[in-house]
Amino acid sequence: MGELFLRSLPLLKDAVLMTLFLGLGAFTLGSILGLLLALARLSRFVALRALAFAYVSVFRGTPLLVQILLLYFGLPHYGVTLDPIPAALLALTLFAAAYLSENFRAGIGAVDKGQWEAAMSLGMGYWKAMSRVILPQGLRIAIPPVGSRMIALIKDTSLASTITVVELTRVAEQVGATTFRYMEMFLMVGLIYWVVNQILTILQTVLESRASKRYL
Amino acid sequence: MKRWPLTMRLRQALLVGVMMGLWPAAHATDLLPKIKADNVLRVANTQSSPPWSMLDEKNQPAGYDVEIAKEVARRMGVQKVVFIADSGKNFIEGLKAGKYDVVMNDLTPTVERSKQVDFGTPYGAEDFRIFVRADTTTIKGRGDLGAKRVGVTTGSSNESWARKHLTSSELRSYDNGGLLFSDLANGRIDAVIVSHFGGLRYATVNKLPLKEVGEPLTYQLSAPALAKNQPALAAAINKAIGEMLADGTVDRLAKRWVSHDYDMRGAIARANEDKE
Amino acid sequence: MNNTEATICVRGLTKSFGGTPVLLGVDFSVAKGEVVVIMGPSGSGKTTLLRSLNFLEQPDAGSIRVCGTEVECFPNRELSRENRKRIAAIRQRSAMVFQSFNLFPHRTVIENVIEGPVSVKKVDRKVAMTRGMALLERVGLSAKANEYPSRLSGGQKQRVAIARGLAMDPDVILFDEPTSALDPVLREDVLVVMRELAREGMTMLVVTHEVRFAQDVADRVVFMEGGVVVEDAPPQQFFRGNDNPGVQRFLNLIAS
Numbered sequence: 001m002g003e004l005f006l007r008s009l010p011l012l013k014d015a016v017l018m019t020l021f022l023g024l025g026a027f028t029l030g031s032i033l034g035l036l037l038a039l040a041r042l043s044r045f046v047a048l049r050a051l052a053f054a055y056v057s058v059f060r061g062t063p064l065l066v067q068i069l070l071l072y073f074g075l076p077h078y079g080v081t082l083d084p085i086p087a088a089l090l091a092l093t094l095f096a097a098a099y100l101s102e103n104f105r106a107g108i109g110a111v112d113k114g115q116w117e118a119a120m121s122l123g124m125g126y127w128k129a130m131s132r133v134i135l136p137q138g139l140r141i142a143i144p145p146v147g148s149r150m151i152a153l154i155k156d157t158s159l160a161s162t163i164t165v166v167e168l169t170r171v172a173e174q175v176g177a178t179t180f181r182y183m184e185m186f187l188m189v190g191l192i193y194w195v196v197n198q199i200l201t202i203l204q205t206v207l208e209s210r211a212s213k214r215y216l
Numbered sequence: 217m218k219r220w221p222l223t224m225r226l227r228q229a230l231l232v233g234v235m236m237g238l239w240p241a242a243h244a245t246d247l248l249p250k251i252k253a254d255n256v257l258r259v260a261n262t263q264s265s266p267p268w269s270m271l272d273e274k275n276q277p278a279g280y281d282v283e284i285a286k287e288v289a290r291r292m293g294v295q296k297v298v299f300i301a302d303s304g305k306n307f308i309e310g311l312k313a314g315k316y317d318v319v320m321n322d323l324t325p326t327v328e329r330s331k332q333v334d335f336g337t338p339y340g341a342e343d344f345r346i347f348v349r350a351d352t353t354t355i356k357g358r359g360d361l362g363a364k365r366v367g368v369t370t371g372s373s374n375e376s377w378a379r380k381h382l383t384s385s386e387l388r389s390y391d392n393g394g395l396l397f398s399d400l401a402n403g404r405i406d407a408v409i410v411s412h413f414g415g416l417r418y419a420t421v422n423k424l425p426l427k428e429v430g431e432p433l434t435y436q437l438s439a440p441a442l443a444k445n446q447p448a449l450a451a452a453i454n455k456a457i458g459e460m461l462a463d464g465t466v467d468r469l470a471k472r473w474v475s476h477d478y479d480m481r482g483a484i485a486r487a488n489e490d491k492e
Numbered sequence: 493m494n495n496t497e498a499t500i501c502v503r504g505l506t507k508s509f510g511g512t513p514v515l516l517g518v519d520f521s522v523a524k525g526e527v528v529v530i531m532g533p534s535g536s537g538k539t540t541l542l543r544s545l546n547f548l549e550q551p552d553a554g555s556i557r558v559c560g561t562e563v564e565c566f567p568n569r570e571l572s573r574e575n576r577k578r579i580a581a582i583r584q585r586s587a588m589v590f591q592s593f594n595l596f597p598h599r600t601v602i603e604n605v606i607e608g609p610v611s612v613k614k615v616d617r618k619v620a621m622t623r624g625m626a627l628l629e630r631v632g633l634s635a636k637a638n639e640y641p642s643r644l645s646g647g648q649k650q651r652v653a654i655a656r657g658l659a660m661d662p663d664v665i666l667f668d669e670p671t672s673a674l675d676p677v678l679r680e681d682v683l684v685v686m687r688e689l690a691r692e693g694m695t696m697l698v699v700t701h702e703v704r705f706a707q708d709v710a711d712r713v714v715f716m717e718g719g720v721v722v723e724d725a726p727p728q729q730f731f732r733g734n735d736n737p738g739v740q741r742f743l744n745l746i747a748s
Contacts, residue, residue: 073395073398073399076398076402076404081402081403081404083404084388084404112594114590114592114594115594115596117548117588117590117594118588118590118594118595118596120546120548120583121546121548121583121586121587121588122583122584122587122607122608122612122656122660123580123583123584123608123612123613123660124608124611124612125580128611128612132607132611133596136598137597137598140598162391164367164388164389164390170370170389173305173370173371173389174370174375174379174389176305176371177304177305177370177371177372177375177376178326178328178329178376178379179328179329179331179332180308180328180329180331180332180333181308181332182305182306182308182309183308183309214597214598214640214642215597215598215640215642216642
């Protein structure tokens with residue numbers, strides 16, 4: 001397996017970067033969108049709440065594979081033709097945002113109601129209280145599920161292979177097709193995914209302990 | 217119960233793991249007797265690679281490779297053929313795990329692949345051509361493909377050939393042949409490398425404005441693939457195919473399923489020269 | 493009492509929680525510099541009354557005037573934008589000290605104190621820091637300025653909460669059972685600070701069971717039961733010579 005690895009190395013190197021780009025990119029953009037959605041769910045305007053609810057229902061309730069294929073192969077019928085990488089990034093972002101918004105909403109909801117009362121009685125408005133008091137605490141509470149989502153997203157990037165993006169899974173299939181040594185390639189690539197995710201898990205743990213220090 | 221020390225438990229786990237790993241190998245029995253006894257030959261294909269394997273209007277497997285398989289079974293004295301649909305990446309493991317007896321789906325034998333599976337006598341050949349949109353004037357042949365976006369089908373021999381020979385093109389691999397062509401039609405890719413007949417078929421069936429340009433890029437063989445260590449089965453299949461090549465059956469089926477003026481034996485001969 | 497001079501003036505305050513009436517039309521006022529203690533059994537509506545004053549509870553009906561800003565509530569009517577502005581104004585003129593402190597755990601002690609002035613009143617941070625440290629000095633906690641609340645005892649947290657309230661320069665401080673969550677040993681630390689404040693002339697409204705505090709410091713004791721004010725008298729009159737059986741019962745209970 002060693003020589004197979006060495007021979008695939010140049011392809012794998014580029015592919016890891018693509019996987020990380022898609023995964024972390026979708027996570028970052030998805031977090032921003034997810035936070036907006038969470039705030040919309042908590043808004044006092046019925047229209048915003050309904051919109052956010054519908055969004056989460058659609059993107060959480062349908063398979064990511066279907067979303068990717070529809071975005072890439074379906075949109076051209078309506079005049080919107082995206083290239084593979086932007087399409088994959090967009091699909092992963094929209095998908096991640098749905099789950100992340102629920103994580104953020106739960107985190108915000110878990111903050112003690114007394115925090116709102118203290119902020120309000122100081123004269124803070126809703127947004128000031130939210131941004132200065134509630135979100136810093138709520139986001140910290142949300143770190144574990146959000147971290148899990150990021151790791152899941154790294155794995156979800158493998159579906160980008162179905163729309164021609166050359167990431168880790170695609171390379172495994174490609175070299176596998178030439179050599180017929182699919183299993184070895186999948187094992188190799190599986191290991192790489194695992195290593196990447198272990199590193200991210202460690203980062204999450206460090207972040208959690210740093211963020212929680214002041215509460216101990 | 218006494219608590220077993222960690223090292224002992226690890227050794228136990230390792231032993232079980234190794235046994236499980238060796239299990240399939242220990243059970244690589246000769247498939248031919250069972251095939252004859254059950255009177256069934258299990259053949260794997262994708263059923264989505266026209267004209268080699270596809271589904272007809274009644275959703276039954278049909279195509280050149282399908283007909284070859286049925287004829288081979290008949291000559292082996294096996295009454296029934298069961299076609300199992302699977303995808304390129306699963307064929308090898310499927311063979312190794314004994315899920316099917318042989319794969320016949322436009323697979324090209326290469327030296328490298330022969331290390332994993334055994335290939336039988338080639339029964340088909342095709343030439344790979346460049347397809348572009350009907351209004352493209354900038355691509356007239358292989359030389360014009362540098363720095364262009366070229367589409368191929370994942371896991372196919374045209375993908376491996378393209379990776380090896382079109383090193384300056386931007387290659388994109390599609391799981392699904394149909395989607396490959398729709399991307400050519402909407403402009404996301406500039407050209408497609410596909411077999412002559414596969415390409416024509418897609419273009420006409422989907423009424424896409426495409427055309428073929430340039431000389432044939434290469435001729436590639438199709439051969440049956442079997443799990444290793446099946447000498448009896450391989451001999452039986454190769455005998456059947458040898459007969460079919462000699463007595464004109466191959467040409468007859470090719471004229472019916474590939475094209476009415478296709479010289480299959482000639483193509484096989486040319487592909488044999490081209491072999492890598 | 494001349495209503496235009498009163499710091500707080502409440503009329504006809506009514507509130508129900510899910511069908512259960514809690515305040516049944518309360519009239520009530522507090523003059524500048526007065527220290528008013530509110531007592532009563534649980535469920536009497538005393539906490540709801542206090543929380544209505546800065547609109548942590550929204551009354552069903554009635555009017556509330558704090559430091560000249562008046563908000564009138566009508567049943568089944570949403571608050572208008574004008575009213576919401578007024579509520580914000582009222583909240584800036586009053587401070588609240590909670591039973592469970594409600595300090596911001598993600599901020600240090602001094603950051604807790606300057607949070608209000610800096611983010612709401614837009615005071616310059618350095619100025620706020622200086623004032624904040626002075627306030628912490630006043631409540632005896634300047635040494636803990638850079639600690640996080642998780643490191644403080646209950647009594648210390650409550651004193652920081654008082655400093656946080658004072659930082660907003662309020663006209664009145666509302667205390668919601670400030671010592672109930674503290675064990676007896678720590679209560680005195682907080683009560684000392686509260687006595688100081690009273691002595692300095694701060695208008696204070698305190699819901700509490702601390703009888704000695706009421707006797708020593710209060711100008712009036714208000715007794716609530718069943719959603720109405722039952723008794724409103726200076727402490728000497730309230731605690732001795734009281735002929736109201738409900739008040740007697742209550743006093744016996746908390747005395748034991």
